[in-house]
Amino acid sequence: MRGMRRISLQFCLRALGGTALVLSLGAGIWLYAQEASTPVFKSKVDLVVLSFTVTDNKGKYVNGLKPGDFKVYEDGIPEKLSTFSEGDRPAMQILEDGSMRPLLPTAPEAMRVAAKSSESNDAFVGTNVFILFDTSNFMYRGFVYAEDAIADFVRGLDKADSVAVYTFSRNLSRASTLTSDRSNAIVGLRKAVAGDDTALYNGLLLTLRDAAKVPGRKVVIVFSNGPDNASMVAPDDVRAVAEDEGIPIYVISTNDVNKDPISSSVFRRISQRTGGKAYWAKTWQKQVEAFESIREDLGNSYTVTYYPAPNPNEGFRRIDIQIVSDTGKHYRVRSRPGYRPRAF
Amino acid sequence: MRVRYPAALTFCAAAVLSAFADQTATLDHIQKLELAGDSAGAREAFQRALKTSPEDAELLGGYAALLERYRNPGAREEYRRAAVRWQATGQSQKAQAEARRAILLDLIDGDRDAARKDLAAYREYGGTGVTIPAPAAAAERPSEVVYIPGPMRSFARMAAISPDADPATVLPALARNVVTNGYQASRSNDELEETEYLKLVHRYVSQAWELDQLAGPDKVIKVPACESTQTNDLLRVLGYRMRGGCGSEVVLETVNASRAFLTTDSGFPLAELEQALRTDKPFSYDYHPTAVPVLYSAAYWVGAKEKNSFLDAFLGDPALCRFYLGMSKLDPETAAAMKQHTPALKLRSYASVLDFFGGNFEIRDGKAVIPGGERSAAMWGELVGVSPDKGADFFEKLLIRDDGWLASLYDALSRIQGPVQDYLTQPAHMKRFYEAVRGKITTPGPARPVFRSNADMMLLTTRLRLEPDGKPHIPGGLDVWKQVFIHNPHNRYDQKLSKAAPGWKDGDDVIEALFALCRKPVDNEPLKMFMALSDIDRNREKPLEPATVERLTSVWNTYSAQYTMFNDAPGVSDKTILAWLDAAENLDRIKDNLLRQDAIGEMQGLTGLWQIFCRQGSIPAANADQALASLVAPFATLKSNRELFDAGRSGLNLLATSAGAASGPMQDRMLNLIAGGAHLQPSDARSSLIEQEQRIFEAQKLLTPDLIFELADNLERVSKGEKLNAKLAARMAARVTDIQLPRNSMSGTEKNSMAFGFWVDKHIEEERKVNFRALIDKAGKDPEKLKDIRGLLAPSLRDTIVGYNYLHYAPPGAEILITNPLFVRGHDFIGMSGANHSWRNTELYGSGWPSNAGGRLVGSLAGLPYALAEAEQNFLVPTQTQALIWGDLVPQMLLTATAPRFWSVAPEQVHWVGMHMRNGESLLAEASVDEAARSKVFAAINRAASPYRASAVISDLKTGDVKQALDQLTPSELYSISISLAPTDDCPIAKEIDRYRKAAPSLVSDEAISRTWGTPKPTLANSYAPELLNLRTFPTLMGYSSRIMAESWESNQLYWADLADETGVRPEELNVLVPQWTEKVVERIFASHLEDWPALLKSLRSVGDDVRNSAGKPDSTERAGSEE
Helix, strand or coil: CCCEEEEEEEEEECCCCCCCEEEECCCCCCCCCCCCCCCCEEEEEEEEEEEEEEECCCCCECCCCCHHHEEEEECCEECCEEEEEECCCCCEEECCCCCEEECCCCCHHHHHHHHHCCCCCCCCCCEEEEEEEECCHHHCCCHHHHHHHHHHHHHHCCCCCEEEEEEECCCEEEEEEEECCHHHHHHHHHCCCCCCCCCHHHHHHHHHHHHHCCCCEEEEEEEECCCCCCCCCCHHHHHHHHHHHCCCEEEEECCCCCCCHHHHHHHHHHHHHHCCCEEECCCHHHHHHHHHHHHHHHHCEEEEEECCCCCCCCCCEEEEEEECCCHHHHCEEECCCEECCCCC | CCCCCHHHHHHHHHHHHHHHHHHHHHHHHHHHHHHCCCHHHHHHHHHHHHHHCCCCHHHHHHHHHHHHHCCCCCHHHHHHHHHHHHHHCCCHHHHHHHHHHHHHHHHHCCCHHHHHHHHHHHHHCCCCCCCCCCCCCHHHCCCCEEEECCCHHHHHHHHCCCCCCCHHHHHHHHHHHHHHHCEEECCCCCCEEECHHHHHHHHHHHHHHHHHHHCCCCCEEEECCCCCHHHHHHHHHHCEEEECCCCCCCEEEECCHHHHHHHHHCCCCHHHHHHHHHHCCCEEEECCCEEEECCCCHHHHHHHHHHHHHHHHHHCCHHHHHHHHHHHCCCHHHHHHHHHHCCHHHHHHCHHHHHHHHHHCCEECCEECCCCCHHHHHHHHHHHCCCCCCHHHHHHHHHHCCCCHHHHHHHHHHCCCHHHHHHHCCHHHHHHHHHHHHCCCCCCCCCCCCCECCHHHHHHHHHCCECCCCCECCCCCHHHHHHHHHHCHHHCCCHHHHHHHHHCCCHHHHHHHHHHHHCCCCCCHHHHHHHHHHHHHHCCCCCCCHHHHHHHHHCHHHHHHHHHHHHHCCCCCHHHHHHHHHHHHHHHCCCCHHHHHHHHHHHHHHHHHHHHHHHCCCCCHHHHHHHHHHHHHHHHCCCCHHHHHHHHHHHHHHHHHHCCCCCCCHHHHHHHHHHCCCCCCCCHHHHHHHHHHHHHHHHCCCCCHHHHHHHHHHHHHHCCCCCCCHHHHHHHHHHHHCCCCCCCCCCHHHHHHCCCCHHHHHHHHHHHCCCHHHHHHHHCCCHHHHHHHHHHHHHHHHHHHHHHHHHHHCCCCCHHHHHCCCCCCCCECCCCCCCCCCCCCCEECCCCCCCCCCCCEECCCCCHHHHHHHHHHHHCCCCCCCCECCCCHHHHHHHHHHCCCCCCCCHHHHHHHHHHHHHHHHHHHHHHHCHHHHHHHHHHHHHHCCHHHHHHHHHHHHCCCHHHHHHCCCHHHHHHHHHHCCCCCCCHHHHHHHHHHHHCCCCCCHHHHHHHHCEEECCCCCEEEEECCCCCCCCCECCCECHHHHHHCCHHHHHHHHHHHHHCCCHHHHHHHHHHHHHHHHHHCCECCCCCHHHHHHHHHHHHHHHHHHHCCCCCHHHHHHHC
C-alpha cells in the first residue's frame, strides 16, 4: 500500500496568449489550466497525495475501483479529489463532472523526470523506489545474500519504476541515485562496502529527505536486521517525516521477529503508520518473498490527490478513506492515518 | 610619432606630464578600489586605462601585479608584456623584474617549459642570478617496489586506505592500520590475535593471488564468452555461480559466502561481469599487480630470504609494521644516518619510541639538531649520554634511554619556538623538568599504548606563558599553587609533591610539579587548572587576584567547564567572577529538582548568550563586566519560579539593550543578535541565517519571548482584577500540548530500555499540563497567588533562552534540530541520578535506539558547540564509499565553521591573507631559483613544518618543483612562512603588503588577523574566541584522540579567506558559505587513518577548486581581446 505526500504548489497564472499556468516549488502535478483567461494572481495551495491499497476479507487486492467509489475525509471534512491513478498506470485528472482526462505531459515536473529517464516521461507513472541497505557490522554475515536478494528485486521492478540504492552504516552512502536503469542500480549495489556502526534511523531520515524532493509516488524499502547503535534521531521522529511527506516505509528485517523485540516493534510501528509493511525474512528465500510481496503492493495501489478543504487544525490531521459501495464495507483500506501540515 | 618642433615639444612635455598625472591618478584610484575590497572594480579600471594606453609599461606591470595578487592565471602573460614594453623603452632593469615575476609564477603553476622561456627573456634583458634547477634525476627517487596483487582500489578498500593515496604512503598507512587495528588481546591467553580487519586483508590477498593466476602473464582477466571454462574458473574464485543458462536471464548468485564477500567488498566489477554474461559479450578486467614503493629495500625489513613475500611478512608482524611506520617519519638525511649507525634489529626494538617521537629527530651534517641549540647542547649530551655532535649515536641513545621519556620531552620541545622554548631548554630547567617527568621508575613509558600518552606534557610546553622577565606566569601567585598541592583533594596528586609544596620558592617549582604530574596516567587536574587559569589571565589587562584564583581552584571540580566564559570576555572583573560563582552555588542549593534545573538552564542560557554577544562584539568590551554582573545578580538569591521568570525576562532585556538592540519585538532582536549583531545590513547572508534560525525555532516548537511576556503581563493584570486573555493562553497551550513525549507510542520493551532523563520528562510534562484558567480559578482573589502563576511560564522561557544558544551553534544541515522537536526541551541539566552534570561539559548522551531516547544533550551548555556538531556529524554523507570520518576531528571542524562570524571582517583583512599566501608562494619560488634567497626561506620552512616534510619541501625547491613543494604545505604553514620573513624590496606583493600595513594597521595587526581568521580552541586554549596560534599540527593524543589535532589545524579559515579573496566573495557572505564549504570538505575527506591530515588538505583544496570553477576566474584576456 502506498502512502501519501503533501506538496506545496504555487500557481502563478498569467494571461499570456491565452494559456499559461506556471507551477513552482519542488514537486507537483501539472494540471490543465481551467482558468486560463483569468487575470494574474498568485496563491499557495497544499496538494495532498494519498496512496492506499484495498483488500477484501480474504486479503486479496481489490482492483478496478473508480474515483467515485471512494470518499476521503480529513478530520471528518470531505475532500474533493483532483487526480486518480491505479497501480503503475498514468494519473488522470478528475474533472468537475467526475469524468477523467490524462494529465498534461509537458508539465515541468513531468519533463524533469523525463530528462532523468528515457523510459519514464511522466512524473506520476510508476513508483520511485528508494532501497536502504544496511551494510553495518550487524549485517556482516548475510551481506552477500542480501545483495543478491536486492539485485533480484531491482531486476524485477516494473518498467515504469525508478530505483535508488542507498547503503548505510554509521553514515549514509548514495550508492546509486534514482535511476530507471536497473544495471546502474545494481552496479551501485555491488559497490557497497560492509562494516561500521549502525545508524539506521539517521540513514532512513536522510533517505526520506531525498525521496521528499522527488515528484510522484515513492516508497522507501529498508533492508536491515534491526539493531541501531549510532542514530541520533528516534524512529518515531523519522516516522513522522515519512507520514508528513506521504512516503510509505517497507521494512525487511533479516532477523527473527522475537529475537530483537525492540527493533521488531519499531519496524512494525513505522511501517504501519506510514502505510507500508514489515517482513521478517531471515533466509534468502524469505527475503525474495518479501520483495515479491512489496512489488505486488506497489502494483495494486491507488493514488489520489486533493487540495485540502479549509481546516483550522494545524496539528495532526486524521485521514479517513471510505469505500462508498455496499460491498466496499467488507473491504479493508490500508493507508497512513494522517499528516501534519508543513509549518515552514 | 616623434615630434621635432619646440612648440610640439612643449605640447608633448605637457602631454607627458598630463599623462603622468593621469596615470598616477589612475593608479591611486585603483589602489583605493582594491583597498575597499573592490578587486573587480580595480581590474576593470586597469582594463579601461590599458585600452587608452595599451603600451604603458607601468600600467601593464601594475595590472600584472594586481592579477597576481588574486591568483589570476593571466598575470604571467601581463608580466611578459610589461617586460617587453620596459625593454622597448630602454629600462632593462624593470624589464628584468617583470620577467622574473613571470618565471616565479611559471614555477608556482608547475609550468617548467614556460619558466625556461621566460628565463631566456630575462637573460636577454640582462638579468642574472636566476637559474631553474634541473628536475630530480630518476636515480634519486626510490627505486625498489613491492607488488600487491590486483588493482590498488581493491586492496585499498580492504585495507582501509584511501584509494587515491600517494603510492609512497601506502605502506606507511598499511603499517599504521595493522598496528592500530590489526591485533587484539586474545580472550584465552596473553597472545595477540588478529582482528577481523586483518583476517579479511589476508583472505583478500590470498584471493587476489588466485585471480592474479587466472589473469595469466598479460595480467588481464578474460572471459571470452558466457559458456567457457574461464567463466567457471573465475566464478569459482569469486564465490558466485550462474542462475539460469547463458543468455539474458542469467543472474549471478552467491555460492560461497566467504569468497563472495571478498569479491563484493573489494569492489570487483561483478555487475559488469554479470552484464557481459547476460549479453554473451567478452569480459576483460585489468588485473595488473600494484607496485608500491618500499623504503630502502624489501630486504632491509624482512631479510633477503623473505623479500619476495614482503606483503605477507609485513601483514603478519605488527612489530615490523611499527618499525616501518617509525622510519617512514624520519627525513631522508636523518634516516640514512641512523640506518648506517644502528642495526635494524636494534632500531626495531625501540620502534614504538621511534614511531611516536622520531618525527622530530633531525640530523644535519652528522649532528643532531636539538631544541635550545648551542646553549642546551651540553645538557642534552648529559641527559642522553652522548653529545649531539654525534647525531646518529645521540638519537640511538635517546631512543633506548628511558622507555621514551626523554624522547618525548625532545619531541615536545621541538614543536615550540621562542621564549617558552628558551625557558624550557635552559640547561638547569631542562634537567629538573626531565627528571620530574621521568620519575624513578620509567616503566611504562609514554610510547607504550597505541596513542601517545604524553599529551599533558605537550599541552604544558605549548601553552605555558612567560612574564616579560622570562619567568613562568603563575596564575594567582605561588602561594595559591602551594595550597592546591598541599590540600591535594582526595589524594589525587602525588603525595611527594604535597610534601614538597610548602618549601617551594618560585614558579619553577610549580612548573616542575606540573611536569611530574604529566607522567601520571590519571586525569591531571592541577595542569588543567593551571592551563585554564593561565588562559584566562592571558588576555586580561590585570591578572586574576590570588583570592579569585583560590576560589576558582577550590570549586574546580564543579564549575571548571564554565571558565571559558571568563576567557572569552577578558574585561570581566574579579568581583563579577566571584558573583557568578556565588550565584551558581545558590542555584545548587535549591532542593526542588525541577526549579533547580530550570534555574541552572536559564542562567547558563543567558550567560551563554552574553558570551556569544561579547565574542562577536555586540556587547562592547567596556560593558561586558557590568552586563554579566547584572545578569547573574538575580540568580544569587533566587528561590522561586516567579523570581526565575523575572530573572529570565530582565536578563533577555538586559542582553538586548547591552548589545544595542533596544527596541522591537524581542524575538526579532534576539534572532538578529544571534545571527551576528543588532544592526546588520540587510543582505542575503543575513536573511539566510535568520531564516535558518526561524526554521529551527519552529521545529523545536519554542515560544517566542514576546508571547510569553504578553501572557505574563496579562497574568499580572489578572491579579489586579482584569480577565485572563483566553486567546493568548490558548495559543500558548496549543503550541505546548502539540509536543509529544517520546514514550507515547512505544512498546513496553522500548519504554523499559530507553533512557530519557526523568527530570527532562517531568520538565516537559509540567509545561504540557499548565492550565491557566484552572490555576486562576484556584488562586481565587489572592493577588500574590495570582502573581505566582506567571512563574509557571519560567520553564518555557528557559527553553526559549536555551534554544537561542542552540540556534547560534546549529551545525550545517541541523538535521537533529529540524527533526527532533524535543531536542532543546530535552536538554538534561541534571543528568543521571547520583551524578550532578549541571555544570559539566555538554555530553552527547549515548547513541542508538532506544538508549539515546532520540538523542539529547546532558550537562551544561559549556560544550554546546562541540556537542551539537558531534551529534550532527553522522548525518554527513561521504561522497566516497568507506571514507573515514573522524569522530573527533569533524565536530571541531564544524564548530570552527559555525562559531566564528564574519560580519565585521573588513575587505583589507580578506586580502591580507590572500596577499600573504601569494607572498609565501613567491618566496618559495624565489628560493628555488635564487640560491642567495634560500637560507632564510628554508629556515622558515623548517620552523613551520616537521623535519620530514620540511626536508621534502626543500628537496622539491632544489629541483625546481615549486608547485609540488607548495602542495605539501598547509595554508597555515604558508601563511606563517610569509609572516615570519621580512618583505623583500623587489617583490610587488611584499610592497603591497607593506602598503596595507601602513594604510590599515589596526585591521591587519597580528592580533586582528588572529581574531578574524583564527579558530576556536576550547580544549587547547580554553576559549571559543577565534585565535591563530601558528602551531604545528598535533598528532592524536591519548585522552584527546584527534580533538587537539583538530584544534591545532588552523588552515581552514585561512584557506577560506584566501579563496574569498581570489573569487571576490564578500566577507558577510562567508557567514553562509563557510559552513557550506566545510560540510563539503568533511564529506569529501577520504582518509586512511586518524592522523591523515593530508587527506583533509586534499579535500579542502578540492572544494576550493569547485568554488573557483563555479565562480569563474576573471579572465585577463578580456583586455587582450579589447586590444585586438
